[in-house]
Amino acid sequence: MSAEIIEKQRLGFIGLGEDTASACLSMLRIVDGRSGTSWSHSSPEQADVLMTSYEVFQQGLDDKKSDKPCIVVYPSNQQKPSTRFSLQHPFRVMQLLSVLEEVAATLQPSQRSNQASTSTLTSLASANDGEQTVSPFWQSLHQAIKGPLKSSEILVSETPHGPLYFKPAAQRFYANKVLLKKLTASSLELTQLVPWRGALPDGLTTCPLFSLCWLVSRDSANRLASWISEHGTFQLKRWPNFGSLEKNRIYLSLSALMMKQPLTRQQLQQAAQCTEENIDRFINACEMSGLLVFQEAANASVNVAVSNQSKGRFGGLIKGLRSRLGLGV
Amino acid sequence: MRSQSPLSKTATMVAMKELEAFKESTPGLTSLVLLTSDGFEVASLQVNKDSASRLAAMGSSLSAISSAIAKEAGLSECSRLIVESDEGVVAVMQVPNVTPALALAIVADDASLLGQLLWGAKNCCAALSEKLKK
């Protein structure tokens, strides 16, 4: 097993009640050592990441603090705020750990005191060093999401059917209905995302991050992105939300497999009986949406193959049922 | 728990009188619950509220499953079902010709005689049918 490199990050509280702050401090002690990041409490001015109450979030943070990643703690009777990181109160230890890991994954190298552990981050090594395997749009999306987030930032990509807007902090895309229909039906040329100075126009349809990644990855990202290492295992934090998009067996199968346990690309291909392109597209979309957990090859059991599933308890029943119901085999 | 009984106060009192008469005349009866076909208790004797609710729900499920199996077996209906053990009996019997549809669930211990129990239950249901039908 490779030695773990522990990253140190500081968490500052603004506007949290005494109980919440105290519970959070206790939980930080519990989670210490469970991930590649060691979290300590500090003043908001010195913190790398802020945790604020819903009220403070609504009022807005002053300039010095608004550039820092911010976790908004909101009460259970409130709608989830449209921020990238949020935590519903009351929360459990694992929920706090999950959101802290998400935040840690976004922090720029210049903000890190040490290189991050690889338990939740994709490796920066690449078998295709220098070669871009994904479209410029996809690359710009990656930079937008992984960079420091500003709550008010809007980016835009131009298309033949109108602009596609993106709010990184909210993880939402916005477009007119015609454009979304076109994206669903076929491939579209999307320019790189660039800053948009104006306000969002009215009347646009909202599309969550994974849904759009899924549509676009069909043509823009069906080879593994250069910032994702081929060597290692892949697992999901939760099922992707396909919304009303295509949901065929291969992607349902990949989701089920990757929810169950970490697997290499080869194991996934064997178990899901699909192409490398299917796998890479799926991994790209999940990675972009923050759903992916990657583990380096040194920690993975790569010399293990997947056995013939027809020997399972349900034997060929599932295959027979699929055939009977007209589902893809 | 539903807030409103499917029967009027008067009808419920009438039903209770019939249950009491049945209980008086039949040794071994330990609980009686008059229930709707969708499992709500209408009236009950000798059983606490929670037990009555559960008996009503379970009685309706068993009754419905019994009707389904009777139909599957080519029988026209299931007019009553009986669960027997060494310690006693549970029986569920339909009350004919009433709206909403009702059934009577009875629990009896081993002091009861099955024949007498079923005869008494049949009469009770007939009386309920006569007095409650609109």
Place this chain on the structure above:
Amino acid sequence: MISDEFKILFTGPMGAGKTTAITALSDQQCVSTEVVNTDLTQCDKETTTVGLDYGHIDIPGGGGVRLYGTPGQERFRFMWSILANNAAGVIVLLNGEHPELEDHTATFVDAFWQQGKMPMVVGVGRLASDDFETIERITETLMRRQIAAPVFSVDVRNKDDVLLLVEALLCQIEANELEMVEA
């Protein structure tokens, strides 16, 4: 031991579409235990299931799938564990318009999840086609319970949507059966 039949359970609150879903899949007419609903204040459906729904899919070459539907109302909760016994997986159907949607979600996923031993899929009906916020809310309800089940927006009157739920369940059952052998 290899089975020649397995069982899929459909559950969810009253009016969510369990009977409709089973009827859509079943080869023969389903066994139904629907009776007149006397409590229209709770749900304005004319009928309600009080025992179970039962359907069957024959598989050519042998074997089949038994489809069971639970009653939706909580007073029939005793039927849930009886019907869940030996089920290969459970499909939870919810009514997206119901004001108690989140309570229903919690009730049914908690009742059947069995600490992750029961493959589960959640289908939410009566949502607008562009309503992903509700799906995200339901997903968060599951995540708070550490329940890893997919959530789909479906219309069970559309057979393809029912098939999607079945396919998602089959993929999970297969993933659970995955065996790793030394290469």
